[in-house]
Amino acid sequence: MRGDIKDKIEFLGKENLDLCNKTELARRFDCDPRTIDRYIKISKGEILPKTSRRVYTSKLDDYKEIIIDKVDKFGCTAMSVYKGA
Numbered sequence: 001m002r003g004d005i006k007d008k009i010e011f012l013g014k015e016n017l018d019l020c021n022k023t024e025l026a027r028r029f030d031c032d033p034r035t036i037d038r039y040i041k042i043s044k045g046e047i048l049p050k051t052s053r054r055v056y057t058s059k060l061d062d063y064k065e066i067i068i069d070k071v072d073k074f075g076c077t078a079m080s081v082y083k084g085a
Contacts, residue, residue: 005029009039 008029012020022040026033041047060067070076 002029002031002035005031005036005039006043009036009043 022033022036025036042049
């Protein structure tokens with residue numbers, strides 16, 4: 001979800017959305033008018049926003065506790081954590 005579009009549509013309010021030109025807003029935000037229409041419908045509650053089904057994982061997830069302990073307890077820098085000091 002694009003935050004700039006969402007914030008601007010929420011700023012305009014539900015009453016003023018009917019008066020807005022979707023094509024002009026799309027030009028202003030450099031996106032498709034259907035995107036603007038979707039965000040307007042989401043803000044009015046007509047449709048639900050899509051949720052991401054993807055689970056984001058990192059290579060460092062297994063070492064997260066160790067890294068946090070080193071940084072919090074010893075004040076280690078990123079390079080010292082990387083080198084294992």
